Amino acid sequence: MSELAGSYDVLVAGGGNAALCAAITAREAGASVLLVEHAPRDFRGGNSRHTRNFRVMHAAPTATLTGAYAEDEYWDDLRRVTAGETDEALARLTIRKSGAALAWMESRGVRFQPSLTGTLSLSRTNAFFLGGGKALLNAYYRTAERLGVVVAYDAEVQDVRLRDVTVESVLIESGGRTMRPRIKTVVVAAGGFQANIDWLRQYWGAAADNFLIRGTPYAKGRVLRNLLDQDVMPIGDPTQCHAVAIDARAPKFDGGIVTRLDVIPFSIVVNREARRFYDEGEDLWPKRYAIWGRLIAQQPGQIAYAITDTKALNLFMPSMYPAITGATIDEIAGKLALDRAALDETVRAYNAAVRQGPFNDKILDGCRTDGLTPPKSHWAQRIDTPPYVAYPLRPGITFTYLGVKVDDQARVVMRNGGRVKNLFAAGEIMAGNILGRGYLAGFGMTIGTVFGCIAGREAATYALR
Amino acid sequence: MRYGDAVDEARRDMEICNACRYCEGYCAVFPAMELRREFSNADLSYLANLCHDCRGCFYACQYAPPHEFNINLPQAFARLRVETYREYAWPGPLAALFRRNGVVVSLVVAFALAGVLLLTADFQAPSAVYERHTGVGAFYAVIPLDVMIAVGLATFGYSVVALAMGYARFWRDTAAGLKRRVDLGTWRRALGAAATLRNLSGGGFGCNDRNESFSGMRRRLHHAMFYGFIACFAATCVATVYHHVLGWVAPYPLFSVPVVLGTVGGIGLLVGTVGLLILKIVRDPVPGARELLGADVALLLLLAAVAATGLLLLALRASAAMGVLLAVHLGFVLALFLILPYGKFVHGIYRLGALVHYAAETAPARGGERTIE
Numbered sequence: 001m002s003e004l005a006g007s008y009d010v011l012v013a014g015g016g017n018a019a020l021c022a023a024i025t026a027r028e029a030g031a032s033v034l035l036v037e038h039a040p041r042d043f044r045g046g047n048s049r050h051t052r053n054f055r056v057m058h059a060a061p062t063a064t065l066t067g068a069y070a071e072d073e074y075w076d077d078l079r080r081v082t083a084g085e086t087d088e089a090l091a092r093l094t095i096r097k098s099g100a101a102l103a104w105m106e107s108r109g110v111r112f113q114p115s116l117t118g119t120l121s122l123s124r125t126n127a128f129f130l131g132g133g134k135a136l137l138n139a140y141y142r143t144a145e146r147l148g149v150v151v152a153y154d155a156e157v158q159d160v161r162l163r164d165v166t167v168e169s170v171l172i173e174s175g176g177r178t179m180r181p182r183i184k185t186v187v188v189a190a191g192g193f194q195a196n197i198d199w200l201r202q203y204w205g206a207a208a209d210n211f212l213i214r215g216t217p218y219a220k221g222r223v224l225r226n227l228l229d230q231d232v233m234p235i236g237d238p239t240q241c242h243a244v245a246i247d248a249r250a251p252k253f254d255g256g257i258v259t260r261l262d263v264i265p266f267s268i269v270v271n272r273e274a275r276r277f278y279d280e281g282e283d284l285w286p287k288r289y290a291i292w293g294r295l296i297a298q299q300p301g302q303i304a305y306a307i308t309d310t311k312a313l314n315l316f317m318p319s320m321y322p323a324i325t326g327a328t329i330d331e332i333a334g335k336l337a338l339d340r341a342a343l344d345e346t347v348r349a350y351n352a353a354v355r356q357g358p359f360n361d362k363i364l365d366g367c368r369t370d371g372l373t374p375p376k377s378h379w380a381q382r383i384d385t386p387p388y389v390a391y392p393l394r395p396g397i398t399f400t401y402l403g404v405k406v407d408d409q410a411r412v413v414m415r416n417g418g419r420v421k422n423l424f425a426a427g428e429i430m431a432g433n434i435l436g437r438g439y440l441a442g443f444g445m446t447i448g449t450v451f452g453c454i455a456g457r458e459a460a461t462y463a464l465r
Numbered sequence: 466m467r468y469g470d471a472v473d474e475a476r477r478d479m480e481i482c483n484a485c486r487y488c489e490g491y492c493a494v495f496p497a498m499e500l501r502r503e504f505s506n507a508d509l510s511y512l513a514n515l516c517h518d519c520r521g522c523f524y525a526c527q528y529a530p531p532h533e534f535n536i537n538l539p540q541a542f543a544r545l546r547v548e549t550y551r552e553y554a555w556p557g558p559l560a561a562l563f564r565r566n567g568v569v570v571s572l573v574v575a576f577a578l579a580g581v582l583l584l585t586a587d588f589q590a591p592s593a594v595y596e597r598h599t600g601v602g603a604f605y606a607v608i609p610l611d612v613m614i615a616v617g618l619a620t621f622g623y624s625v626v627a628l629a630m631g632y633a634r635f636w637r638d639t640a641a642g643l644k645r646r647v648d649l650g651t652w653r654r655a656l657g658a659a660a661t662l663r664n665l666s667g668g669g670f671g672c673n674d675r676n677e678s679f680s681g682m683r684r685r686l687h688h689a690m691f692y693g694f695i696a697c698f699a700a701t702c703v704a705t706v707y708h709h710v711l712g713w714v715a716p717y718p719l720f721s722v723p724v725v726l727g728t729v730g731g732i733g734l735l736v737g738t739v740g741l742l743i744l745k746i747v748r749d750p751v752p753g754a755r756e757l758l759g760a761d762v763a764l765l766l767l768l769a770a771v772a773a774t775g776l777l778l779l780a781l782r783a784s785a786a787m788g789v790l791l792a793v794h795l796g797f798v799l800a801l802f803l804i805l806p807y808g809k810f811v812h813g814i815y816r817l818g819a820l821v822h823y824a825a826e827t828a829p830a831r832g833g834e835r836t837i838e
Contacts, residue, residue, distance in 0.1 A: 042531050042532075043531075043532075049527045050527055052487055111668065111669075111670050113489075113490030113668055114490070128490070129487075130490045130491070130525075130668045130670065131487060131488055131490065131491065131521060131522070131524075131525030131668075132485075132487030132488070132525055132527065133487075133527070134524075134525050134526065134527045135521075135524070135525035138524060138525070138677050142677070142678065251533060254532065254533075256485075256527055256528070257484070257485050257487070257527075258481050258484035258485045258528070258534075259484075260484075313502075314502065317484065318480070318483050318484050318502050319484045320480055320481045320484045320534075322480075
């Protein structure tokens with residue numbers, strides 16, 4: 001704990017990708033750096049632990065990327081998913097710097113691999129970390145420690161105290177004791193608030209109690225709340241979060257990638273009343289999977305069940321939980337504790353409405369329902385081949401969009417437009433500036449890396465000026 | 466259930482890993498896993514023996530303990546491997562030798578040493594062991610050549626047969642469902658992977674030999690041991706040709722082919738085994754399996770003893786210590802021959818089988834199916 005009482009040029013709040021990029025950059029620039037991670041060592045790294053890749057602009061194929069991905073195409077992709085809720089200047093800055101970031105990462109120990117399977121065909125746009133996000137974090141922590149960054153685990157930044165446009169002090173709690181190290185500048189890279197159920201309840205009411213949090217339980221949003229309470233400018237819709245449908249048997253926190261289910265386009269999805277509520281075959285799954293968390297959050301009890309039959313079993317990536325199976329729909333209803341007559345009626349009505357065409361899971365095929373509300377527009381096949389198969393689904397929250405506003409130097413902006421001289425932000429806590437809504441695979445890591453490096457550089461420059 | 470807890474745990478791990486796939490760049494286990502959705506006992510035996518214990522997946526795993534999913538694949542596979550060694554042992558009743566294998570190897574060594582020393586004293590005049598012998602046929606003044614050949618051939622021959630039976634049992638079990646043909650190309654790729662230990666490259670960046678950091682040390686040490694062993698074996702073969710074809714009788718000069726091969730091989734064997742023993746002591750025990758430690762250490766120590774006594778014999782062959790050293794060296798060699806099919810050595814046999822299986826099921830298909838290499 002004695003390290004928390006020391007004196008540092010730069011304090012980094014957080015221990016994920018953005019925090020490490022900031023800490024390494026600041027240390028390489030000659031600043032002394034203290035990195036304060038809320039989690040214990042075994043769970044260090046925030047949600048970066050669950051990531052796998054990084055979206056990168058490039059002009060020509062590389063060892064791990066195919067084709068080319070130019071700035072304008074990248075920008076178009078971002079503009080489309082955010083529906084304009086982005087800051088073009090910051091977004092283009094991120095995109096332009098992503099290309100050079102790849103070499104920076106490699107020289108700090110991050111290893112990449114060619115993408116193989118199960119990755120939504122991202123081999124052109126995204127570079128994959130060999131071993132995934134935890135391997136990336138291990139490499140960064142090793143590099144940071146070798147450079148002399150002081151790392152404190154099990155330590156939470158509780159208060160970044162502002163006075164006018166300057167951080168005056170930082171309060172850290174660890175092991176029941178509180179400390180205020182002497183610091184010159186601060187980088188906040190402490191994530192969003194998706195693991196703070198009380199906070200989510202403000203927008204979602206009691207439904208939030210039934211949300212499962214896919215990532216770290218340490219993303220409580222304490223630093224974010226603390227700054228917003230001191231008139232830092234918020235950005236991003238506070239009520240919004242990225243939510244997908246995951247297996248309802250997943251743990252409350254930290255289930256990560258293995259709890260996701262890609263069965264929905266090949267099933268019907270019913271709620272607690274055994275009624276369908278949305279078109280399961282509306283569009284290709286990569287374009288639709290991110291709406292299903294919200295759809296299920298709006299259902300009674302925030303629970304739903306995907307029901308299909310044995311024909312569908314090999315059409316989607318395996319998940320860690322076994323399918324619930326039954327010889328009859330009645331048996332499935334019994335196992336799911338659904339109203340037997342209602343489920344029977346729903347399946348009968350669906351089967352009767354199916355207009356079977358040639359089935360093709362790779363395209364928007366012609367298998368659809370006729371005269372059913374809601375319809376199933378593609379991949380509709382009769383549920384008639386036992387054993388029948390079911391999976392329980394709940395909303396799985398990936399991240400929240402609310403953050404603090406920053407400028408192109410990662411400097412935190414106040415409500416009155418002023419800039420805090422010695423406070424910088426990187427990663428999820430400011431990602432809402434660029435990704436105000438929607439989702440682009442691997443872009444969170446790109447924002448974290450680019451802004452982590454900017455924040456580290458600017459913080460060191462200010463501290464050593 | 467054929468194996469019980471070990472196979473259940475390996476299956477649970479594979480089902481979680483197959484839903485994640487972040488580790489697919491590390492080694493052959495993951496691409497092989499991705500070809501399956503369900504994991505039979507035979508599949509798990511194949512995958513466990515395909516695992517080279519590089520531990521890259523353990524340190525990269527977001528679900529490693531203390532996470533509640535508690536994924537420790539190197540440990541699960543190591544535990545399952547011990548069970549497969551028993552499962553495929555020939556003849557079946559001798560599978561019991563894999564229980565407390567460290568003790569078993571120690572006893573075999575003790576009896577082999579005592580046996581060779583006693584028989585040496587019995588065959589010759591007891592004083593022959595302690596006298597200085599030089600010149601042509603010096604070794605055979607201590608132990609007659611035909612006895613050496615008879616005992617060596619009988620024990621090594623038996624071991625080769627037992628290992629081949631083990632391979633056949635492994636293959637019958639794990640490759641029953643293999644739909645691809647095994648041809649010369651399959652064997653070429655499998656032997657290439659075995660000879661280079663390609664799966665200990667960690668996707669090109671090294672393995673987690675000791676802890677979270679990466680190194681190529683274990684791979685290099687294994688190469689030193691393996692090629693040292695091969696060189697020693699080659700020395701014996703060349704010496705046999707010298708003796709029986711050319712009529713040149715040992716001891717051979719320092720710069721003769723058998724002595725150079727034996728010396729270089731012995732040094733490689735000694736460096737490799739001692740290095741691997743040190744790695745076993747200093748490495749992080751969490752991704753390991755204590756069940757395998759006895760067998761691991763026993764075989765490494767035995768190989769080190771064979772190498773060390775062989776080198777010592779070479780150094781002191783002109784002195785009066787030669788007789789005792791020769792008996793001791795041959796005692797260790799005899800113990801090694803006897804224990805080959807009932808100790809850690811079998812890992813190489815089943816791993817080769819798994820690599821052949823992998824090479825077959827991932828072979829570039831004429832019809833343009835997916836390939837992994």
